Amino acid sequence: MDVTSLNDSPPFVDLNCLLPPIFLLMANQPSPPSSKYKMALLGLIWVLLAMAPVIPAVDYYVMDLPDRAYSADHELMKPSGLVGHGLGILGSAMMIFGVATYSLRKRSSFLARFGKLSSWLTFHIFLCTLGPFYVTLHTTFRFGGIVSISFWSMVAVVVSGLFGRYVYARIPKSLNGVFKDATSLLSQQQAQLDKLREAYGDSAFLSELEATLLIQNRDGLQMSIPAAVAASIRTPFERRGYRSRVEARTRKLPTGAPMRDALLEQSIRCWNLNRQLLLLKPFQRAFGYWHVFHLPLAIIMFLILFIHVGIAIAFGYGWIF
Amino acid sequence: MRHWIVYIAILGYAGTAHAQLISPGKLTKSHASLEGVTNCTSCHDLGTRGVSAKKCLDCHTPLNTRIFSGIGYHSTIVSQNCGTCHKEHFGTAFDAIRFDTTSFVHDDAGFTLLSSHAEIGCRDCHTPDNITDEAVIRFKSNAGRLDQTYLGLNPICASCHADSDPHQSQFAGRDCASCHDESKWDTAPEFSHDSARFPLLGKHVEVACVECHTTDRNLAGVDFTLFKPIASGECGDCHADPHSNSFGANCSTCHSENGFRSIKRLAFEKTFDHSATSFDLIGQHATIACGSCHTRGNTESISIRFASGESRKSYPKPIVDDCESCHVDYHRNVFANSPGGAVCSNCHTEDGWAPTTFDLERHNRQSGFQLVGAHAATPCTFCHESAGFAHSGGPFTFEQTDCLTCHENDNVHGSGLLEIANCETCHTEDSWTESIQFDHSVTEFALQGQHLSVSCADCHVSSADTDKSLIIFDAISDSCINCHESDDPHQGQFLEASCGDCHDASSFFVQNFDHDNTSFPLTSAHTEVACQSCHLEEESLLGFFTRFKPLSSRCEDCHR
Numbered sequence: 001m002d003v004t005s006l007n008d009s010p011p012f013v014d015l016n017c018l019l020p021p022i023f024l025l026m027a028n029q030p031s032p033p034s035s036k037y038k039m040a041l042l043g044l045i046w047v048l049l050a051m052a053p054v055i056p057a058v059d060y061y062v063m064d065l066p067d068r069a070y071s072a073d074h075e076l077m078k079p080s081g082l083v084g085h086g087l088g089i090l091g092s093a094m095m096i097f098g099v100a101t102y103s104l105r106k107r108s109s110f111l112a113r114f115g116k117l118s119s120w121l122t123f124h125i126f127l128c129t130l131g132p133f134y135v136t137l138h139t140t141f142r143f144g145g146i147v148s149i150s151f152w153s154m155v156a157v158v159v160s161g162l163f164g165r166y167v168y169a170r171i172p173k174s175l176n177g178v179f180k181d182a183t184s185l186l187s188q189q190q191a192q193l194d195k196l197r198e199a200y201g202d203s204a205f206l207s208e209l210e211a212t213l214l215i216q217n218r219d220g221l222q223m224s225i226p227a228a229v230a231a232s233i234r235t236p237f238e239r240r241g242y243r244s245r246v247e248a249r250t251r252k253l254p255t256g257a258p259m260r261d262a263l264l265e266q267s268i269r270c271w272n273l274n275r276q277l278l279l280l281k282p283f284q285r286a287f288g289y290w291h292v293f294h295l296p297l298a299i300i301m302f303l304i305l306f307i308h309v310g311i312a313i314a315f316g317y318g319w320i321f
Numbered sequence: 322m323r324h325w326i327v328y329i330a331i332l333g334y335a336g337t338a339h340a341q342l343i344s345p346g347k348l349t350k351s352h353a354s355l356e357g358v359t360n361c362t363s364c365h366d367l368g369t370r371g372v373s374a375k376k377c378l379d380c381h382t383p384l385n386t387r388i389f390s391g392i393g394y395h396s397t398i399v400s401q402n403c404g405t406c407h408k409e410h411f412g413t414a415f416d417a418i419r420f421d422t423t424s425f426v427h428d429d430a431g432f433t434l435l436s437s438h439a440e441i442g443c444r445d446c447h448t449p450d451n452i453t454d455e456a457v458i459r460f461k462s463n464a465g466r467l468d469q470t471y472l473g474l475n476p477i478c479a480s481c482h483a484d485s486d487p488h489q490s491q492f493a494g495r496d497c498a499s500c501h502d503e504s505k506w507d508t509a510p511e512f513s514h515d516s517a518r519f520p521l522l523g524k525h526v527e528v529a530c531v532e533c534h535t536t537d538r539n540l541a542g543v544d545f546t547l548f549k550p551i552a553s554g555e556c557g558d559c560h561a562d563p564h565s566n567s568f569g570a571n572c573s574t575c576h577s578e579n580g581f582r583s584i585k586r587l588a589f590e591k592t593f594d595h596s597a598t599s600f601d602l603i604g605q606h607a608t609i610a611c612g613s614c615h616t617r618g619n620t621e622s623i624s625i626r627f628a629s630g631e632s633r634k635s636y637p638k639p640i641v642d643d644c645e646s647c648h649v650d651y652h653r654n655v656f657a658n659s660p661g662g663a664v665c666s667n668c669h670t671e672d673g674w675a676p677t678t679f680d681l682e683r684h685n686r687q688s689g690f691q692l693v694g695a696h697a698a699t700p701c702t703f704c705h706e707s708a709g710f711a712h713s714g715g716p717f718t719f720e721q722t723d724c725l726t727c728h729e730n731d732n733v734h735g736s737g738l739l740e741i742a743n744c745e746t747c748h749t750e751d752s753w754t755e756s757i758q759f760d761h762s763v764t765e766f767a768l769q770g771q772h773l774s775v776s777c778a779d780c781h782v783s784s785a786d787t788d789k790s791l792i793i794f795d796a797i798s799d800s801c802i803n804c805h806e807s808d809d810p811h812q813g814q815f816l817e818a819s820c821g822d823c824h825d826a827s828s829f830f831v832q833n834f835d836h837d838n839t840s841f842p843l844t845s846a847h848t849e850v851a852c853q854s855c856h857l858e859e860e861s862l863l864g865f866f867t868r869f870k871p872l873s874s875r876c877e878d879c880h881r
Contacts, residue, residue: 066415069408079345080370146342311343315361316370 091134098127150304164290228282523578604671694750770827
């Protein structure tokens, strides 16, 4: 059989390239090198922008609250100070702009022609993570009053966004973005096994492989969302262990190196499919919750933000100067 | 359904945040009554940043009063924004009065910190106990912040330091600063003793306060330094009298504040009653300067030996008060064996060394030499002062009391006479020259005839070869020519003969001459011839004389 045909699988879409580097750590999907560079550059910009106001004032932020009040930086860095107030306005503006543009792109066909949705999402994530970071600095880590609802809502929106992004990336989808179901995955897995069997013939090795996968699938059907997330985080490490075990096993097979490599890769593909199958149900369930949190909390956040701004203006803090 | 659970949870959270609906943080404890959304405008003006100073001061009335009166630190603040210094909304326990106490210029508060005040902590003074301003006490007590405020202190010292009045009301009504400065309580640099009843002069300036102002104890058993009333009118109030009141209580008669070791010399010497000592000044002693005796620079005649430890004093005390203590014995102790010893007063009084009390009467009574005659009128020194006894006035004792002991140099007779006679043989004590009495008959040349009527000096002529005018008594030849050579009328014709051979001693009449004993006895007519017929008068260089011999015995020489 043609060994190369074993790699003839649907093209892998690396969604991790949309995430800043801090989110890359959470990714468990291999990414193409070019995407990694883009992600690194984007992450670097994010970090530079985030740290720009922090580094000069790190002493202020780590100070005890009463000491902070009498710090020389207080007049600049306090929420109503030139920098502190400015960060609040800038962060809020970034969030408003990031949400508005992405929502419009998603919901309006008018903007559909301007770039891929994934790029807009990257832009949305970029602004709506950096903006909340600035807003957090604006609070000087003091969270009180009605505006704290807005703040914690913002935190929840960001966390849910990141979580949703994480989960979304790990739910198998067809080329048109439609979620696959378990049957589809199982058949895909079965097809993979068939390919192996076709290439190598029925053997004890394949029987062992099939048995292992079936056990994992059975366990995954009852998995809770937190357990699924934990399993997802463990996945890269477990994959590495599995690869080692398969390598050791194939090394004993009476076959040449190309065949052993092909067997190894196909085995890993099967394992990957099996892991997707394992996390499919809980992740789909979790993605459902994401909808509950992300948008409504964003609405609450903005609502109270506007109240907060109104109060600030009422008390004379219309602009940073 | 699950969506609504989430929203309800969020609203529940919002409910818990209601208490701090729009406030950026809880107010301090003292502003707790201003909490709540309805109280924002109690401090803030809508549309204006920060707090309204007017609204702050509407409540903070004690501060408002001070600012309005231009008193205290806050009146110096140009900024009208209280929040510049006093932060809020940092929690109930937040200290809204916090500033750099090390750089705070206390002068601005109307009270310059000097010396020890600049070294102590703020809260050493700014304590609730020291706050006197009733308005501040009332205001801060209501807020429970009396221990946090810096207001309400009174700048007078007693405001903080009166808790244990160390002077026990001795200076009631007087400000501490009238005597003390901020450096320390132990000293009172602002106090001038000149303003006190007892100005400090001289050595008193150097004396530590506590030397006079001793510690006293009041009825409550509290020790304090007694400043007044303090007995200071008399020296003896503080000083022990080393003179045992010999000179009275008023030390200032002799002493001044410049020290007891120095005295007011002129005043002292003029007024000092020496009779108060064991040595009354009499006679000459009363006329001389104190320093003549009380001096360390002794003279040749005064050598004072002072009592131990006295020599460096202004008026050192002689070791004893006898004469020898001060005076050098002019007589070199020659009277050591006198009755009663060598005591000056045996002969001298304080009226002067001379005259002495050893007068003529005492001399005659006590000495073995009666002064009579001219001796009674002779100054003492004629006898009692000789070169051998220089500076002693002596001699006063003599081995012999014969005339020559004193009059050896007065002997005008040469030594030969003394071998045969002493002065008293001829002289009396009345005079050398008068009342000389001598029995010439005891000599080999008893005076007879005209010799009885001539003066002694006619025969006992002075020697021409001596400048001592010796009157020769001894070794005088008894030959007539010895005395009469100059008046020999015979011009040496009878040198071999004695006048008496021819002449009578009384009348000098030629009584005894017998011409027969010559080489030309008178016979016959020659017996009748007058002498002048043969013995003619001749003239020589010495004058006229009668020629007796040699004469020729030839006839023709007379009978031509």
